[in-house]
Amino acid sequence: MIIPALDRRFSWLLLALLLVVPATLLSGEVDYSAMELWRLMSGSEAAVTAIDRLVLTELRLPRLLAALLVGAALGCAGCLLQRLTANPLASPGLLGLNQGAALGLVCLLLSPWPFTPVNSFIAALSGASLAMALVFGVVRLATGALAAESLLLFGALLSTLFGALTTIALILDQHALDAIRFWLAGSLSLVEPDQIRPLAALVLTGLLLAGLLSRPLQLLETGSDTARGLGANPRLILLGVSAVILLLTAAAVAVSGPILFVGLVVPHLARLWIGEQSSRQLAGSVLLGALLLALADLFVFNLDSDDRLPPGVALAVLGVPWFIWLVRRRYLSR
């Protein structure tokens, strides 16, 4: 059943997403008018000098795309994980993914391989994947079963271990810290054009799979026994959803570093704003995640032209009070 009021909110969200694109491309130090931007985008670049075009195609556009993809991926992964574990505090970082990715990057820095954008993408991705595989392995070993709650506990536990290893490596090797300082804070300033293609491929695949798994996940939410009674395989669903969470989070974190706010808070915002129904919440998390991260990046980029402020920090600083206010208002209206 579709409620008209909620659909209006969906359309607002889509409209805001459409507006954030020209807003990002037109802001900042390089000034070209909307007309010139249109000419640039449509191929005829008569009025715009080459440097403007390069800033647009090599800096602004990749960064905007990265913000949208990373935001969508983290929002979606957060929503899946909260539903999978039935835990409103769950965020993808709790599965060891963020710390695993950081450890992967540090290993690359200590290795003889060069620290190029593509290498760092691969290193963070493999670090996150290995970390999550380890979490699953340890849970299986320690508890003999794969329960969603134990995944969070052991994920958090192993995260502290990976975090400790990363910290010690960074303390002993200052240059490694310099290299990933911005990444650790959750920043898009290091995004390179050649990272966009693999990022887009992984994130779009992940989003598609998330859509396909939404219904089985709903079955699982009714309880393992009920799900089994309805002919579903709870274990398979758990593994499938976890794999999608890994795919989305690892790809996002590899590019931008951990942006905790999106994974933790966006699913709640989507639930409050778009609707409780699972497919709506999932779609809402994707769109809201993309919108909020793009807006946050636009905001910090305009605040500091030297591009030192990480959007992850801005999201937490502005987003947390906003979220508290939102929950309070809802509570009062009940």
Add this chain to the structure above:
Amino acid sequence: MVRATILVVLLLAAIESPMVGAAPGPCRPVSHALGSSCVPPEPKRVAVLDTGELDIALALGVMPVAATTPYQVGQFPAYLTLDEHRVKSLGVVQEPDLERLMRLKPDLILGSRLRHGRLYPLLSAIAPTVLSETVGATWAGNLRLFAQALGRDAEAETLLSRIDRRCRRIRHQYEAKGRPTLSVVRSMQTHIRLYLPDSFIGDLLQRCGLQRPDSQSGNGFARRLRSPRQIDLLDGDIVLLSEYAPEKGSLVRRWQRSLFWSRLKGRVYEVDDGYWMLGIGPLAAERVLTDLEQIIHDYPGP
């Protein structure tokens, strides 16, 4: 860490002898950035605290007993010929190992107020210490100061006049090529520096009368760039590019891979970071001039 080191040094100083720092016998006063120190007539065991002082000591024919290495590079500059058995490493420039320095029993310490001013009381408790005000653009003045401390003033003047002679020759060659502008670019891990006249390399180019692009003619030591949006500032007829510890990541490599790099019109010459940037002394200057001679010779002209 630093505090513990300081404590140990003070303790050791107290135990070993109350007068470690004073030269035995006669000494001559040398006034410097933080006062005046009485140095031995002919220092035999000299410790240097930065690459500039190391270059200067070697240029004046003094092989130090202790020296520091640049942060991230971790070794003495490769362009210098050192007696590896004699010169002991004190660790990185920013945090010289004072315990080790004391054990080496130097009779003269050379450094700068900029880098080691805060350590002056401890340093002068170990041995007479002579500090220049700063490093970089003042390299010629520093050479004269440290030569005075080492009792080799005449050698310093010979070195400087030799450099000036080579400068004049390069200038001649340079004018024949239509006075191309020289852009000095150094790539670090997370930013790129354009060197201005108030730096070692900027001063040397100015000394030789070589022109710099407008983006690099202001006051100051260096200009920092982080975004390739500003790539045009790198341009000059001749772009002299060096990379600091490139194996640890160098921002210019990322710019070179991007389309922005194709905007540069000048000819890019890669130069050695060791003597172009880290050296800051007469030996480095001579090596730079040798490179410049070759580069200007190779430059096809307008």
